[in-house]
């Protein structure tokens with residue numbers, strides 16, 4: 001074929017491949033992002049040890065950092081390599097999501113694949129694949145099938161992340177008290193940290209915002225980061241109980257190690273690097289995947305109004321569920337979650353989950369009648385499977401449990417793993433847990449069921465491949481405001497999550513508490529104003545979004561409830577208008593289904609005025625803005641209730657001053673006006 005025709009054709013396909021055989025002397029290779037701002041370098045030193053580094057606009061982000069592995073049953077793969085082959089690919093394409101924070105995602109990156117071979121007899125091969133995007137770097141190891149590397153027990157992955165300076169990092173500790181990420185985030189210098197979870201978010205001395213995480217965690221252990229010297233972290237894979245980190249057999253690939261790079265904190269929020277590094281959707285028919293809003297027999301348990309187990313306060317009764325369903329139907333909510341419906345909750349259910357049946361209901365919960373009532377009221381029953389960490393016990397009932405729910409028209413199931421360990425000995429985020437959670441997602445998909453997973457392994461973008469993995473917990477959610485002995489989530493908590501936990505994917509934070517007059521534990525309460533609870537619906541993305549409070553409390557707050565009913569769960573566009581991690585953030589998001597825009601702004605304990613330009617709105621159109629803001633005297637600690645609701649006509653040339661009170665927020669709905677309005 002004529003080369004002049006060939007090259008444009010390849011560009012049309014969105015991918016250009018240039019392959020070259022390096023000369024034996026060539027040991028260093030660069031690859032830049034399409035916008036030339038990020039530059040990746042790979043090199044082998046004299047000893048044949050592989051290193052990579054990353055810069056952004058000539059500012060060092062990651063200094064030369066080591067790559068490699070140690071095994072229990074094989075020699076380490078760390079040195080004595082030569083470069084056997086180098087390939088380069090360019091990709092510029094886009095793909096559509098069935099739901100998300102963006103409808104269309106651009107995948108524009110340059111790839112460098114370096115095949116390394118040991119310089120010895122019985123040589124082994126390790127490929128390092130780097131993808132350099134405008135929003136950062138992803139790289140992974142690939143091990144082809146080969147004679148001298150077959151079945152391996154990884155004892156250590158030696159991937160390093162060496163920062164240019166002793167940067168500030170937003171971090172949370174790894175699996176100690178609990179292994180499902182329910183700690184407060186801290187900000188420290190790198191040198192002051194020990195072992196930290198990902199996503200970990202760095203504010204660099206060069207004014208960059210950098211987040212280290214991983215993508216497509218498949219049949220492997222989660223990566224945590226062990227601080228090994230001044231500015232360096234080394235990968236610390238979460239082990240099996242016997243100390244092995246990962247069991248694998250060639251051919252296999254590791255997850256992608258990701259380094260998101262932004263010039264503002266908002267650049268991290270809108271980064272799509274993690275999704276781009278996951279495999280395309282495997283679920284052909286997505287018609288049953290329904291982003292939706294749900295209420296639940298849930299907050300009542302956390303407030304001790306109801307119990308999960310049987311007794312006079314049992315929450316999951318037929319009558320109570322029917323009342324919740326009637327309320328949901330009347331207010332246009334899509335689903336009703338019911339916890340504590342099934343056998344196994346009596347006594348200390350957290351101690352041993354092997355008492356749980358996922359098919360037998362308690363006698364006061366008529367599952368069939370409830371399913372019929374749901375269908376009649378056009379709401380969905382949302383299922384619940386709490387396992388208390390008894391993963392294999394749950395697996396033994398998985399098919400029966402999902403098939404029962406499928407028959408009854410249930411489309412979403414909330415799963416839970418309240419226990420320090422899975423099956424009494426394995427971490428949630430080791431390879432054991434990763435395999436278990438994947439099995440649940442895949443089995444659920446077979447029965448057309450969406451998953452809302454609590455006490456999960458962290459998100460790594462798998463919702464691209466399995467769009468029935470809707471949302472997860474994996475952080476301190478609203479429930480801590482009911483019973484945490486430390487007083488609940490401090491006001492800054494939700495101004496940190498968007499730049500840390502939320503980079504891992506949607507979160508079932510469960511916003512929407514509108515009544516602050518409860519006392520489960522003296523002094524413990526929701527540390528926000530009412531307006532901030534509304535703004536959280538825009539800030540905290542979850543395609544299954546909860547209206548967390550009790551029906552009787554929504555009846556007392558009709559204005560606030562109106563916003564909760566109207567705010568969408570999924571978005572066709574997302575913009576971060578301003579942000580300072582731990583202090584404030586304002587997001588603007590466009591409804592997936594209409595031309596409405598929504599804004600959510602939240603602050604920490606400080607009051608502040610945030611000026612926002614409305615240039616995200618469409619030119620030449622008048623919008624009616626319904627503004628829900630902190631009223632006079634609103635304060636998260638003394639008086640959370642004052643809410644002022646006002647209407648204003650605006651265009652994209654206008655700006656608004658948002659006045660946020662201590663622990664407060666503003667939520668706005670912008671609706672295009674028709675000519676007769």
Ligand code: NOJ
Nearest residue numbers: 339386416418454473479
């Ligand atoms: C912990 C979950 O996070 C919470 O939402 C649920 O109510 C309890 N486990 C019981 O499953």
